[in-house]
Structures are given as C-alpha cells and as structure tokens.
C-alpha cells in the first residue's frame with residue numbers, strides 16, 4: 001500500500017493537469033441465455049431483445065403477435081459479459097470505479113470473478129469501487145435475473161399485506177407485480193402498449209481511474225432574488241478526494257455574455273466532498289429570460305467553470321445556463337370555492353397547452369436523438385408549450401430535456417410511479433431515495449422542467465378505491481403512500497431543488513390534498529388542482545360533459561394508426577376491424593367498439609363491401625372522431641380560462657392524453673409510432689393556436705369566444721360565414737366591427753340565436769349549412785379558420801364528392817417537415833372524398849375556402865399572418881426587471 005502511494009505521488013506530479021483516465025465499455029458484449037443454449041453478440045447500450053433481433057434470431061418483436069411469442073425472452077435470466085484490456089497502467093491509479101449510467105434492472109455484477117455489487121433499480125446510476133479488483137486484462141459479467149420473476153419474488157416476500165394491483169387487466173396481455181420492481185412500469189404492459197420487460201445495460205458504462213481527487217458531478221440552479229432584483233447561480237460540485245491530505249485550490253466561474261466572473265478559494269477535505277458556490281450575476285447587464293414556446297425566446301448563456309487545484313490539477317466544465325422563474329399559484333378565486341391552480345413563468349400566468357409523453361419505444365436503445373427531435377418538434381409545430389413526462393415510463397435521456405430547453409417546451413415531470421399502490425418497506429424506500437436524489441441532480445438545471453410530480457394517479461387509485469381495499473386497511477396504505485411520496489420523495493426533492501414546485505400526484509387537489517393529510521377524499525375535485533377526465537360513451541360533441549376544472553392534465557379518445565403504419569407489422573389476414581389482430585392490438589377493454597359507437601353518433605359508418613377499403617375507412621373514421629372529440633374538449637378548456645360559471649372555471653391547462661405511441665396499435669396518441677401525424681395532430685395545430693375563435697352552442701344560441709395567449713391586447717375583426725355543404729362559396733358572410741381581444745383571456749366576441757342566424761341566410765337549415773369563422777386584421781388572417789357543425793354530419797344534406805388536387809415543390813418537402821404533414825392530410829382528404837363521404841374539418845375547410853389547394857400559397861399566407869399580427873397586436877409592457885424578447889409577437893402569431 002505504501003509503495004502504491006509513493007508511486008502515486010510521483011504520478012501526480014508527473015501527470016500534472018490530468019488526474020483522470022476513462023475507458024468506455026460501450027460497444028460489443030456477449031450475451032448468454034440462462035442455460036447457455038443461446039450465445040450472441042449484443043451492443044451496449046442495448047437490451048437482449050434488440051440484440052436477438054440484430055442477429056436475426058427473432059423477428060421484429062412488434063410484428064403481429066410477437067409480443068406473446070417472445071415472452072420467453074423476459075422470463076429467462078441472461079448474462080452480459082465482456083473481456084477488456086485497460087490501455088493505461090492501472091497500477092498507477094489510486095482509485096478505479098466502474099460506472100453504469102443505467103442497468104435494466106436486476107443483476108449481480110462480477111469483475112474478474114469477484115462480485116463487486118448488485119443492481120435492482122433501472123433509474124439509478126451505479127458506481128462500484130473496483131480499485132482492488134481491476135487488472136490490466138479483465139473480465140466483466142452482469143448476471144441478470146428475469147424482471148418478471150424478480151417482481152413476483154418480491155411481491156411474495158411482502159407477506160404482511162398485499163400491495164395491489166397484482167396483475168394488469170387480461171386485455172393488456174401483461175406481466176404481474178410491476179410495482180415491486182424499480183423499472184419502467186409500462187414495460188410489463190399498458191392500455192396502449194405491449195409487454196416487453198427488457199433486460200440489458202441501457203445506458204453508458206465506463207471505467208474511471210483517478211488520483212488525488214475527481215469531480216463526480218456538478219449541477220446548478222439559477223435563482224431570482226426578487227427583493228434585490230438580481231439573479232444568482234447556485235452551483236454544487238461533488239468531489240471524491242482520494243488524497244490523504246486536504247486539497248487546496250480555487251474555482252473560477254465565468255458567464256462572458258453576462259460579464260460575470262467570480263473566483264473563489266476552495267479547500268477539499270479527504271473523502272466525498274460537496275462544494276457549494278454562490279455566483280452573483282452582474283446586475284448591470286440585463287438577463288434575457290428563458291420563455292416557453294410562443295411566449296418569447298429560449299435564451300441561454302454559456303458558462304465555464306474551472307477548478308484549479310494543487311499538483312497542477314485543473315478541471316474545466318461548461319454548460320448552458322437559462323434563467324427563468326416558475327411559480328404554481330394556488331389562491332382563492334373570486335366567486336368560486338376552492339383554489340386556483342396555474343403556473344406563472346417569469347411572473348406571467350401561462351395557459352399550459354400540450355400533451356402527455358410516454359416512452360417512444362419499448363426498446364430504449366432505439367430512441368435516437370433524431371426521433372426525439374422529430375417528436376418534440378411536432379409538439380412545437382402543433383403550438384404546444386407543455387409535455388407531461390408521465391410516471392409509467394422512464395426519466396427521459398438528457399437529450400430529451402436539452403431539446404425541450406431549446407424548443408421552449410415546459411415539462412411536467414412525474415416520478416416513475418403509476419396506477420398502482422407501492423410497497424414502502426425500508427429496502428424499497430432506500431432504493432427510491434437514491435433514484436430520486438440522482439434524477440433531481442441530473443435534471444434540475446433544465447429550465448424546461450417546471451414542476452415535479454410524485455406519481456401518476458396513485459392518490460386517485462387509493463382514495464377512489466380502484467383495487468377494492470377493505471376500509472379498515474386504508475390507514476395502512478395511506479401511511480405507505482405518505483411515507484413514499486411525502487416523507488421521502490418530496491423531502492429529497494425540496495432539499496435538492498428550491499426552484500420549482502412539487503405536487504404529490506396527478507391528479508391531485510394540490511394544497512387541499514395537503515390539508516387533508518396528503519390524500520384528498522376526491523382528488524378529481526374541479527375546484528382544486530388538476531383532474532384527469534375520460535368519458536368514451538357520452539357524446540363528445542356536447543361540451544357540457546367536460547369538467548370545467550382548474551387544470552386538465554389528461555383527457556382523450558382512442559383512434560387507430562394509419563394503414564401505412566399498420567401494414568408494416570401485420571399481414572393481409574389481419575386487415576379487418578374484427579380480425580384477431582385488431583383485437584390483439586387493442587389493450588383497452590371494448591376500445592374498438594367504443595370508437596365505433598362514438599363515431600356513429602355523428603358520422604355514417606363505412607359502407608364499403610370491399611373488406612380492405614372498409615378497414616381503411618374505419619381507421620380513417622376513428623381518427624376523424626378522435627380529432628373532433630379532442631378539439632371540442634380542448635376548445636372548451638381554452639375558452640374557460642377566464643370564466644367562472646357557477647363556481648367552476650379559471651381553467652389554465654389542457655394536456656391531452658397522449659402525444660406519442662410506443663408501438664403500432666390503437667391508442668390515444670396524436671403521433672403514430674415513428675412520428676407520423678394522425679388527424680388529431682393537425683387539429684391540435686389549430687386548436688392550440690395562440691389566437692383562436694371558439695364556437696359553441698348553448699340552448700340554441702351560437703357563441704364565439706376569442707381566446708388569446710398573447711401578452712398584449714389585439715384588435716381583430718371576426719368574420720362569420722355560412723356555407724352550404726354543396727358549395728365552397730359562402731352563402732352569407734358577416735364581419736364584426738373591430739373588437740378587442742384581451743391579452744391572456746377568453747373574450748365573448750359573438751352571440752346569436754341559431755334560428756336567427758339561419759334565417760338571415762336564405763336557404764340555410766341546420767342540415768344544409770355549416771358555419772366557419774376566423775379572426776383577421778387589415779385583411780390578414782390572424783387565426784385558423786374554425787367551424788361549427790349545426791347538425792351531425794351523418795345528417796348533412798348536399799355533400800359532394802370533392803376532387804382536390806395539389807402540387808408540392810420538392811424544395812419545400814425537404815425544408816419543412818410540418819408541411820409534409822399538410823400534404824398527407826390532403827391525400828387523406830382526397831382518398832376519403834373518393835369514397836363519397838364528406839367530412840370537412842377545420843383546417844381543410846379553411847384551406848378549401850381560400851382555394852388554397854396549392855401548398856405554396858398556404859405557406860405564403862402563414863407568413864403574412866405573422867407579419868400582420870405583429871402590426872395589429874401592440875407590444876405589451878414587459879415586467880419590471882424581466883425583459884421580454886423583442887421577437888415575441890411575431891413568433892406568437894405564427895400558426
């Protein structure tokens with residue numbers, strides 16, 4: 001040992017400035033099945049399923065019924081192994097760690113046949129000290145245990161009482177006891193996803209050798225001091241000091257663009273040390289804040305941090321720092337019982353509009369940066385500003401949050417617990433504590449994350465008694481709930497991060513849940529917190545069925561993905577709505593019937609005798625139904641933002657379920673697996689537009705509200721038109737005088753009894769006519785053209801077959817991915833019209849009425865909207881001490 005230390009000191013002196021060497025263990029490993037009958041190469045990061053697929057040992061796991069055929073993969077106990085040589089003289093390094101950024105999930109880890117540790121939590125980072133075991137040439141082995149068998153064992157070992165649910169509903173074709181393993185909860189099956197409980201090393205792995213001392217991590221939080229009106233930066237750096245004596249030096253932090261530089265002496269005692277720095281941002285330079293998409297720029301500032309320590313050791317890191325504040329406002333509302341529930345960013349109340357994010361693939365190693373960019377850009381292209389990373393998936397990879405920062409997408413971040421009760425024994429809680437501490441540390445520097453949320457629907461599961469718990473056992477489960485989410489997760493989060501709110505669950509009653517002992521007797525109370533709302537049976541065209549709640553963080557309807565997506569993973573015999581395949585892919589009980597029942601309320605169901613035609617038409621119709629249902633509901637929430645009716649309203653968030661798909665199957669998603677836009681996504685682009693006229697009827701009176709997400713009032717003219725179904729020429733058109741649309745409000749713009757509206761327009765009846773309306777200023781469109789159906793479309797009279805043609809300049813196709821979507825839309829419409837139905841949804845109606853069958857002309861009109869909006873909406877005063885972006889208005893008005 002002494003010799004080793006002497007050697008080390010010599011090295012330290014010699015290797016001035018470079019006290020760490022790393023060896024990545026990414027790449028090829030060997031994978032062996034439990035009984036050794038299968039041996040194959042496999043990539044790290046990766047998993048057994050993708051390795052088997054790469055070696056052609058299995059077919060595409062998503063093909064037809066392969067999710068069931070390949071159950072054996074997750075029931076086996078696999079081993080990953082690798083031999084590796086250290087390319088530097090390992091004996092000269094004082095400390096050697098083996099670091100796993102993520103292991104999925106239950107393993108025993110051996111290095112050179114010595115057990116160096118165990119893993120049982122997919123969401124933790126593992127660092128094993130291998131100083132005494134590592135050699136020049138090494139063999140490493142990870143002996144996995146089947147996650148399914150492990151979960152069953154853990155559940156069995158929990159003998160005092162059951163922790164339900166045991167198994168998912170049969171229709172989900174999943175595995176049991178997922179709540180007993182810290183692994184992606186939906187990997188055991190969900191109501192939109194298959195069961196593929198993967199095994200593998202799903203993130204980076206490396207050997208890290210160092211002398212003297214090593215920087216483990218650094219993280220930072222920008223904090224606004226409202227009293228002094230200045231920004232500060234709290235920086236936390238963690239060191240492992242292996243030197244036997246204290247290490248001295250200094251640290252320099254610089255943010256050149258903010259003319260901020262600070263140097264400070266540091267002293268590191270031996271052992272694991274955390275250094276906290278407090279940097280004051282130069283007050284003379286105005287800091288541009290980070291804004292959500294649609295509200296301003298996403299300005300960030302480069303920061304470098306340089307540690308210069310004794311022995312010539314210097315460590316330099318850089319990062320992008322974004323400045324923004326977030327507050328969750330829960331306060332009394334005039335004329336309403338309960339409390340508000342909304343977010344202020346940089347002091348500005350913002351309506352959160354968007355959707356819920358689930359894992360983009362069952363096999364995380366297939367989720368590339370390009371795929372993430374495609375999906376997240378689609379969210380922004382649909383005018384969303386928020387995604388909720390749902391608690392049944394994974395804490396997403398760094399790239400996801402970097403993209404959200406860049407694109408201005410606010411993230412509601414759940415902790416990974418969903419739709420279940422969870423054990424709260426010491427072992428489980430300890431593991432969760434480490435998971436949470438690590439994830440908060442990894443993610444907290446991202447401005448995009450605006451709130452932490454303890455779990456998905458577990459307060460509701462408990463208090464609405466989803467699992468038939470005996471009333472006398474309730475205190476036990478409540479106690480476990482509070483132990484896990486409040487006494488542990490919440491406590492860790494609030495200690496580590498004071499820059500954003502924490503709520504214990506979604507849905508929750510927020511402050512009211514806290515007041516009721518962290519669990520409310522009805523977490524779906526419309527007067528508090530957020531709600532989730534699903535009703536597939538009632539008529540979705542009737543807005544009265546929707547909850548006028550403070551914030552709606554989940555709601556939605558299912559639809560089928562397009563035929564071109566399904567075709568890739570099915571065969572001809574599967575192509576009918578009643579096929580075994582169609583039933584198999586549907587994981588929500590009665591989902592296929594519900595979709596038809598809902599569609600049948602307003603549309604003629606497909607009539608074709610040709611089975612394939614009929615299948616395609618049905619798929620299409622489910623998408624029309626879904627789009628129209630979510631549109632009606634979302635517009636209801638948006639127009640409720642500044643209303644309180646009978647004590648209900650002040651709705652400040654609408655996040656529909658769900659943005660993306662994990663595989664090709666019917667689901668609530670608006671983006672298909674792979675990223676293709678469903679009809680709903682095109683609708684979302686309109687119903688989330690920053691300026692939107694919303695039409696609806698109440699007792700035979702037609703109303704139009706103007707919803708504005710802008711920061712300044714806007715002068716608009718509203719045009720209301722009546723069209724017969726048989727012509728694209730409006731029958732009547734009327735234009736209001738100049739109206740003021742209040743910034744950040746929903747304002748009543750128009751009110752007229754339907755009989756009078758029809759009467760003033762000659763030949764109109766409810767069945768013959770449809771209403772369209774839009775906002776404009778100085779002859780330029782400021783909003784999407786919206787529409788209101790006066791009768792069910794199955795009763796509409798005068799529909800014609802449309803023959804719409806379009807041309808797309810090739811240059812545009814490559815330049816604008818969102819425009820490609822527009823083309824697909826029109827193809828759909830054309831296909832549909834060939835069949836003789838005539839659903840003419842808003843975006844198409846608007847486009848048709850402008851006779852803009854040609855893509856380039858509709859593009860030009862979007863550009864002009866931006867310009868004219870900039871003219872007609874005056875720039876609002878920015879808040880004191882919080883400069884706004886100069887380009888905000890133009891940016892906002894682009895739809």
Ligand code: BMA
Pocket residue numbers: 190191192392418419456457532554657668
């Ligand atoms: C909510 C979600 C998911 C589910 C969805 C649709 O409850 O939290 O668990 O997939 O509804 O049923």
